[in-house]
Amino acid sequence: MIVLKDIVPAAQNNIDTKFIILEKGKTTLEGQNKVCLALVADETAAVHFQLWGDECDAFDSGDIIHLTNGIFSYQRSNLILRAGKRGKLEKIGEFTMSYVETPNMSEIHWIPDPTNSKKYMQERVISPHSRIFPPIFVV
Numbered sequence: 001m002i003v004l005k006d007i008v009p010a011a012q013n014n015i016d017t018k019f020i021i022l023e024k025g026k027t028t029l030e031g032q033n034k035v036c037l038a039l040v041a042d043e044t045a046a047v048h049f050q051l052w053g054d055e056c057d058a059f060d061s062g063d064i065i066h067l068t069n070g071i072f073s074y075q076r077s078n079l080i081l082r083a084g085k086r087g088k089l090e091k092i093g094e095f096t097m098s099y100v101e102t103p104n105m106s107e108i109h110w111i112p113d114p115t116n117s118k119k120y121m122q123e124r125v126i127s128p129h130s131r132i133f134p135p136i137f138v139v
Contacts, residue, residue: 005044009120013086015070020097027056041099048106050082064093
């Protein structure tokens with residue numbers, strides 16, 4: 001199982017991780033499908049996560065989720081974690097998980113690795129916190 005601080009953009013469904021949903025945004029329609037963006041986190045980092053279709057109603061803030069075969073990739077210029085067509089989400093608990101909100105892996109600018117064109121590396125931090133789900137208190 002990978003921790004969120006170790007995920008990198010890739011066009012592969014290979015992310016197996018666990019996180020808590022901190023906040024859900026509004027559900028919108030993309031064509032005929034419901035889509036909902038959420039802020040999720042584990043003890044190492046946070047990331048924006050896309051819920052799709054029935055997932056939008058199945059999960060709420062405070063739910064602890066196990067993601068199998070997830071993908072971390074760009075969608076409309078936004079870097080998001082999602083289950084995708086091959087991935088699976090399973091609720092494994094509620095409210096009892098340590099987490100951090102920084103760094104937010106979706107707020108990092110990634111560039112192709114010059115030594116391996118199939119990999120990405122961090123170039124710079126765009127924002128220390130989510131710009132979509134701003135923190136209530138910043139110390």
